[in-house]
Amino acid sequence: MFTFYNLKKKLKSFRIKTFFILILIIYIIYIFREQLFINSPCSHLYNINSFSTCALSKNICNITILFDSYIAYRNCVIKYSSTQSDYVIFDAVNGLGNRILGLISVTTYALITNRVLLINWQPGDNHPVYFDDLFLPLSSFEKKIPYQYSLSRLTSLIKNRWINDIELNRYNSKIPQDWAFYFDREILCNKKLYNQSWFQKIGFYILNLFHRHVKWIRTDQYFIPLLTRNEQMRQNFVKIFQNGQVFVELARRLLKPVSKVNLIIEDFQKQYNFEKKNITIGVHMRSWSSNMIEYIEPFQKCIEHVIQNVTRSSKEEMKIYLYIISNTPQRRQKLENQLSKMYKNLEILKAFEPPKNSNVVEKMQYTLAELLILSKMHHLIITSKSTFGMVAQGLAGKGAWIVRQGAINEGQSIKSNLCQWESTSEPEYQIKGSFRDNDSCSQHGTFLPSIGERTIL
Template sequence: MIKDMSGNKKAGDHPVADAAWRRDGMGRAGVLLIACLFTLPFMALLFGGQAGALAVWQNAAKLTAMGGGLLNVSRQSAAGADELFGGLLSPGSDRRACLSRYQSPHYYKHSPYAPSRHLLRKLRDYEARHSRCGPGTPPYARSVDHLRSGSSSSTEDAECNYVVWIPYNGLGNRMLSLLSTFLYALLTDRVLLVHSTDDFTGLFCEPFPGTWVLPPDFPVADMSWLGVGSNQSYGNLLDGKKIANDPAKATARSVPPYVYLHLAHDLRRSDRLFYCNDDQLVLAKVNWLLLQNDFYFVPALYDMAEFEAELRRLFPAKESVAHLLGRYLFHPSNSVWGMITRYYHTYMAQAEERIGVQIRMFSWATIPVDDMYSQIMACSRQEHILPDVVDGDAAASSSSHDHGGSKPKAILIASLQADYYDRIKSTYYEHAAKGGDMVGVFQPSHEERQIMGQRTHNQKALAEIYLLSFSDVLLTTGASTFGYMSSSLAGLRPTMLMIPEDGKVPEPPCVRAVSMEPCFHMTPDVECRGKAVNKEELSRHVKECEDVGKGIKWINGIKLFD
């Protein structure tokens, strides 16, 4: 750490700058450069307000380049990384068109599960099907013509069936919903297409050969306005007897050319029949499915006999679904990836331990900021997440001894509010960490509220999801899809802050997740006809969510229910 003229170490010096200062052969010019690198962001935050803070995303990369790559080496890339995630990704994509696709593996420390051979074959088969049936191909054109004419596709085009995903709700919800829909496409041999709204455009690279974007001339207009009352929803078609959920009576000629699947939070009981095996056999006859959802509904797919055996082969480790499919499907666009890597290399790259803290206060479960901060600190003490601090003479002693054996740590705060960042930062400014560890506390943005329908807001949210996913340790907020997505990408079982009830801090303040899998917040709760799965076998892998009482999540092979 840089010392003043009296030899005392200055409070608040940056751990990364200190690590660089100790580096053998580091010259005075390099030290000055590092001082600039870490002074600029703080000056921007201090004098420039939010606009200055946003400029940091853009300027940090230029300074990093000036440093001759000083901050451009992570421990993962130094050790080497499998840039295809064990064969999860297929080689041959244009590297410059999507930098994150092959660079992101170098940023992850945890890859706890290798993809099964069956999953790899399934993904390669899907990519071939997407190339054969996607937009711009003859089968796609024929299917659209049939849809436009109001008739179902003929049997010659049966190989090319489609599911169109319609974005809904916040970014975390969207990512988990899209991931679930992709798995549904894998299980039903459909082609996944995305209705890309303006606030979703430009967030991700194309994950498949060709495009996953639904062309704008698609015959069904105003898809974003589809809802529970839409005439073509599966529930309303059943209620109006325009479709029968009897597999023996359903044929490709008897079903509508498209069916809208309303699986969002306000779905009705007839919509829930989507989660029944017989209904899936009927829906398999429909050429076009339009799906809108804001949940991670993968756990419900295991409850269908049609899919259960295939899911077992695809994912021998039940908690690996969101982890593996998230890393396969989501690759931030070059503009978002630039935001991620600039911030990472400026603040996080040289830390030996990265601690991600994601804090969300829901409008339906609020407590005072003081109480929320107390909950965070109580959880940290309980689970040993944030570095402990010392006071008084011990602090003075800790701040004056040699830091040669200390461990630089970076704490990344992701929150809509700045209060928690300010308080945690002040803690490590005013108190030394035990063991002499050097601690930096950082927050990329604080939007104050979630902004729906704004692309720049979603870009920053996506950047923070990925920055959190590069952590060694994660503390997330229960019931937050933002936190679910971060921990799934990270390959970590997070500690989760429990949701306040009746305006009071919960007890215990947090719990350790037993699975990386996200929680399905709303179980189907529907009586189904037809073939059922083995409930005893199913019970070995299902658990009520730690953070949502009526939700379920998947775990690895523990007997939980009698």
């Protein structure tokens, strides 16, 4: 028998359903409002499909064409101060090498996701200068970074921390807890989404409402290998970047040194006007502990090995130039003295030192010049855990010899003959075996890179 109570109950149920349907419609309109209502004056220059379109194009399309289109789009968006465009802000942390690794990674992410790159590179940690103290701006239309503690940044950090905690606790994932960024699942996992509770999904939806247009990525990691977990994306990378050289291709376009840095490099090249046929060997030796300052054997053995290797086929004695960078001058001097006694045809290339009255900006400009000069050497020998050496190798676009000496094992016994060749120039900044190139993400977590020894190929 139909009663007033039943009618009231049905009306209440109807209102609840209607309320949730309206919320859903509002959310859908919010997500797709740009496509429905907004016609961006810049969208014809670069869009969400540009990366894959370039890779699949039957016409000539490479990273030069793609990047030029992206910069034109970026300039357009910043010029018109578009509030509807999607942005990604690179939040730089740690030292110079770490910051460059992170910047190249976030730039690649911006190219794939059609986000306008903004660089929040401020003094802090082990780095005392701003981005424009070392490099030219990407364009003349640079946008001022939103306030560091803006709502968009805070919601982004909350979301990132939440995801990290969920995956660490539920799936025993290898995501380091200090990472504060979130990768799009579609890129990482071939569109396989992780199982999440309704509470977690609603939480992410609400956070997306606040910061969908601005994503903060605070990282010093070179996470490019993660972006190739998706099979289609991996093929796109192969077609756009020649021989998989992502780092060097983007670094050449992004990192334009200021005039002072270029002058330091030019002065160095004028002083050492060595011929192309001569051998140049660049060495970067990093010390983490004071008790290792006198210990040069691993680097000495590696240099001897490289000299023997590169002069083996020569019938004549060739001139060898050696360029050594070290954060401990005593260690470098001891190594140089030892090698000078051993080889008569060896000349030491002295790195230019900043004047004694230099300020922090000038000192960092000399450091950047050292890094760029190191990358110009014919043969590289670098320390396994130093990002400075990794960046030099990435800029050089070629393999290097790796001396396994790092913060963890430096105080322990080190094998003096451990000098291994790494064929790839792509920076490897992860625990050996933690990344599987052909793996796709499962629903029970994924292996993500973390700071560790270099992967020797």
